Amino acid sequence: MGRNNPGCNILDPGLLENAVVNLSAVNEQATKLVNSRCLKNEFEAAWLLKAITCIDLTTLAGDDTSSNVTRLCRKAARPLPEDLLNYLGFEYDADCPIRTAAVCVYPSKVEAAVATLHMLGLSDKINVASVATGFPCGQTPLFTRLEEIKWAVKQGAKEIDIVIDRSLVLTGQWERLYNEIKEMRDACGDAHMKAILAAGELTNLSNVYKASTIAMMAGADFIKTSTGKESINATIPIGIVMCRAIADYYKKTNFKVGLKPAGGIKTSNDAINWLVMIKEILGDAWLTPELFRIGASGLLSDLEHRLYQIVTEKIGEPYEFSMG
Numbered sequence: 640m641g642r643n644n645p646g647c648n649i650l651d652p653g654l655l656e657n658a659v660v661n662l663s664a665v666n667e668q669a670t671k672l673v674n675s676r677c678l679k680n681e682f683e684a685a686w687l688l689k690a691i692t693c694i695d696l697t698t699l700a701g702d703d704t705s706s707n708v709t710r711l712c713r714k715a716a717r718p719l720p721e722d723l724l725n726y727l728g729f730e731y732d733a734d735c736p737i738r739t740a741a742v743c744v745y746p747s748k749v750e751a752a753v754a755t756l757h758m759l760g761l762s763d764k765i766n767v768a769s770v771a772t773g774f775p776c777g778q779t780p781l782f783t784r785l786e787e788i789k790w791a792v793k794q795g796a797k798e799i800d801i802v803i804d805r806s807l808v809l810t811g812q813w814e815r816l817y818n819e820i821k822e823m824r825d826a827c828g829d830a831h832m833k834a835i836l837a838a839g840e841l842t843n844l845s846n847v848y849k850a851s852t853i854a855m856m857a858g859a860d861f862i863k864t865s866t867g868k869e870s871i872n873a874t875i876p877i878g879i880v881m882c883r884a885i886a887d888y889y890k891k892t893n894f895k896v897g898l899k900p901a902g903g904i905k906t907s908n909d910a911i912n913w914l915v916m917i918k919e920i921l922g923d924a925w926l927t928p929e930l931f932r933i934g935a936s937g938l939l940s941d942l943e944h945r946l947y948q949i950v951t952e953k954i955g956e957p958y959e960f961s962m963g
C-alpha cells in the first residue's frame with residue numbers, strides 16, 4: 640500500500656461545492672454503464688481475474704470462529720482450484736498474482752487471520768483488514784470506538800474499516816463528523832483507514848457526496864459504500880457519486896483516495912459493473928488493489944463458476960466446485 644492520505648488540516652468548505660447531485664443524470668449514467676458492454680470470453684476472464692485480486696474476502700458473521708477465519712485465509716491465498724488457474728496461464732508459486740487483496744474480519748478474529756497468513760508465508764501479500772468503531776452501526780461512545788481501532792491494530796490489522804456515525808450526517812453536523820474521523824485516522828497509526836459511509840442510510844446522494852468528501856479531508860485512504868448490513872448497500876448510483884467525489888478530491892489535492900464498494904456484490908456481472916465504472920470515471924490508474932477493493936463474502940464462488948464456464952464452455956456441476 641502507498642502512503643497514507645494526509646487529509647486536510649481543516650474542513651475546507653470549498654471542497655463541498657459540487658455536492659448538488661442531479662439524480663436523473665446519475666441514474667442515466669448508471670443505466671449506460673451497466674448496459675454498455677459486450678465482452679469476448681478472454682477479455683471477460685481477464686476482468687474476472689482482476690476482480691479476484693481486488694477482493695477483500697470477508698466474513699463478518701455472529702458465528703465466526705477462528706477455524707472459519709483460517710479457512711477464509713486459505714481461500715484468499717488460493718482463490719481458484721489449481722487446474723482452473725493453470726488453464727488460465729498461472730501457477731500457485733511465490734510470484735502468483737492471483738490472490739485476494741485482503742481478508743476482512745471482526746477485531747477478535749484478526750489474530751487468527753494474521754497467524755494463518757504468516758503460516759502460509761503470505762503476510763506481505765494479503766493484508767488483514769478489521770472492521771472497527773462499533774461496526775456496523777457506530778453507535779458506541781467515541782472513546783470505545785477509538786480504543787477498538789487501537790486494539791485491532793495491536794492485533795496486527797494493516798487496514799481498518801471504520802464506520803461513520805450516520806446521525807452526524809443526518810443532522811448536518813459536518814464539523815463533528817470531520818473531527819471524529821480525524822481522531823479515528825490518528826488511532827489507526829500506520830494502518831490504512833477505509834471509511835464506511837453506510838450510504839444507503841444517508842437519505843440522499845448529496846449527503847453521500849458530502850460524507851465522502853469529509854471522510855477524505857479527514858484522512859480516509861479509501862471510502863467504502865456500506866457495511867453489508869444496511870437494507871440498501873452498494874448500488875451503482877451511489878458508486879458514481881462516490882467516484883465523482885474521489886475525482887474532485889484528486890483534482891483539488893492531487894491525492895488519490897480508493898473506493899471500496901461492499902454489500903450485496905455477489906455475481907461476476909456485479910464485479911465487472913464496478914470495474915467498468917472505475918475505468919470510466921476514475922481511469923486505469925484506479926484499477927489496482929491499491930485503489931480499488933470489492934468487499935464481499937459470497938462473490939468468489941460466482942467468479943470461480945464463471946471462469947470455469949469460460950474455460951470449459953460448460954456449466955459446472957455443484958460437486959466440481961470447492962465449498963467456499
Ligand SMILES: O=C[C@H](O)COP(=O)(O)O
Pocket residue numbers: 697699743865866867868901902903904934935936937938
Ligand atoms: O465489508 C464487506 C461486507 O460486509 C460484505 O457484504 P456481503 O456479505 O453482502 O458480501
